[in-house]
Amino acid sequence: MDGQALILRNVSNYISITGEEQAYFLSLLQSRNYHRKEYLQREGSNCNNFTFITTGCVKSYLLDQKGDEHILTIAPADWWVVDYMSFVFEQPGNLFIEAIENTSTLILTKEKREELFRKLPQFERYFRVLTERAFAVSQQRVTDILSLTAAARFEKFQQRYAHIAGSLTQQQIASFIGVTPAFFSRMLKAKRK
Amino acid sequence: MDGQALILRNVSNYISITGEEQAYFLSLLQSRNYHRKEYLQREGSNCNNFTFITTGCVKSYLLDQKGDEHILTIAPADWWVVDYMSFVFEQPGNLFIEAIENTSTLILTKEKREELFRKLPQFERYFRVLTERAFAVSQQRVTDILSLTAAARFEKFQQRYAHIAGSLTQQQIASFIGVTPAFFSRMLKAKRK
């Protein structure tokens, strides 16, 4: 399945649109490919687009004072990535977005998205539902970090991300659940026993 | 300003609707008051409404294995509270929502909200924008927890919640930023010096 088919299928999970509308929607997107380790976005720049991953995988993360990486999002194919904080409040972001495999994307800029809302208001619904779901998951993540032990968070991670967990390095998983690679390694060892 | 005026003003920050539409929207809401310490929602039950706070203040939190409270949200007047995880995925929630002052609310049930979307699709936009903002803030909270020290999180908290910080107990602030009351107290002492 090609990228356009994938995104149309994704949209059709939430709203139904005609063939003409589909064509119009697709016309607003630009496709762009990135190779492993290439940045889609850097800290300090304004994020002004939604990026849909058609193949590959991407991570968004921030670098703290000490230069340690903390992964906020892991976005596989069929997902959108955005630095929401930067996009929504139109301010420089503090996230990096980086391809962790060769990946291809479809980009919807802020202006095109607004145009889309004007022409096809059903897309308000699409993005509303999408965001409500993402928000729910994000809330869950907050409570998980606040109330669970690292081992328990890892448990949950394995269940939720079973499909992609295999293609991530331990460092990445460690960073996502919020521990050091060193500690994560010991944790695994303890579990194996 | 009464509750209805407040919610209409809130809506008008994002979309514009006619007087008739306003009346229709208001007709979908039921008002309800809670006294301090009363629950709007309990763990285990399904959350099937959006609740708008017109006066007072509310917290949502979960109780961990040990019975310790972790505050997820603090919602003052002019905000919506929902257990999104439960609402969106239609499953029993693990959050309590509790009034921390006497508060009055306007309730929009899931069915009424869907009806609203059918009759006045502009509200899709209202909730889309609202949720995108809330999501952005939630993402920020995740990165804050992952990368900042308790003291730094408290700094940010003070700035962001300056208006309500005064009316919260230290325990509540501690729980919100993710530390023990005991540790929080010591932190304050250290800062005062």
Place this chain on the structure above:
DNA sequence: CATCCGGATTGACCTAGGTCAACCCGGATC
């Protein structure tokens, strides 16, 4: 005025997870 109660504070001690640096390992690369 005494009592109670829900915070807040404090002391003594504990632990989950961090730090740093050394080492290992497999698979590109030359």
Place this chain on the structure above:
DNA sequence: GATCCGGGTTGACCTAGGTCAATCCGGATG
């Protein structure tokens, strides 16, 4: 086949923040 490199592992040690229980304080309540 030597070298390099990006993981992963491990040991010795460290620290931010937790735990538990005692004490304090101010303001309701009776």
